[in-house]
Amino acid sequence: MALSMDKLMGIQQHTLGVRTQRAELIANNIANADTPGYKAKGLDFQQALQQAQRGMENHKMARTHEKHFSVEIKPQGTEKFRVPTQPDTGDGNTVDVQLEQNLYAQNALEYEMTMNFLDGRISGVKKALGGQGR
Numbered sequence: 001m002a003l004s005m006d007k008l009m010g011i012q013q014h015t016l017g018v019r020t021q022r023a024e025l026i027a028n029n030i031a032n033a034d035t036p037g038y039k040a041k042g043l044d045f046q047q048a049l050q051q052a053q054r055g056m057e058n059h060k061m062a063r064t065h066e067k068h069f070s071v072e073i074k075p076q077g078t079e080k081f082r083v084p085t086q087p088d089t090g091d092g093n094t095v096d097v098q099l100e101q102n103l104y105a106q107n108a109l110e111y112e113m114t115m116n117f118l119d120g121r122i123s124g125v126k127k128a129l130g131g132q133g134r
Contacts, residue, residue: 012118014052018045019111025079026104029095036091040082040100 022043032038084094 009118009121011049011053012114012121014049015114016111016118017052018043018048019107019114021048022107023104023111026100026107029082029100030097030104033093033095033097033100036093038093038095040084040095041079042082043079 022045025041025043029038029040082094084096085099086094086096
């Protein structure tokens with residue numbers, strides 16, 4: 001029986017990619033907290049995840065070898081300007097640093113949770129292939 005990495009990882013491979021993209025956006029918002037006119041951006045997680053799944057189904061790149069991983073396509077058009085949660089400071093910047101830090105921490109926990117889930121699946125496959133646990 002052939003083992004497919006796509007089946008092993010399931011939706012989690014797309015989830016990791018979207019969480020990584022979200023972390024980059026949030027970090028960029030924090031880095032530009034003092035930039036006049038900068039508008040904070042967010043990511044529609046569900047839309048980005050659906051787009052990543054469709055992209056992988058419709059745009060698979062040719063593999064030169066059956067054991068090579070497929071290349072992930074980054075979702076486009078899922079970035080949105082965030083609605084400001086604080087009064088305008090006069091410089092046009094919409095970054096709320098406390099909100100961004102909280103979002104970053106939440107995203108980091110969700111990323112770690114996804115990694116732990118994948119680690120468990122991979123460990124289970126390793127045990128099954130190695131004959132452990134009998």
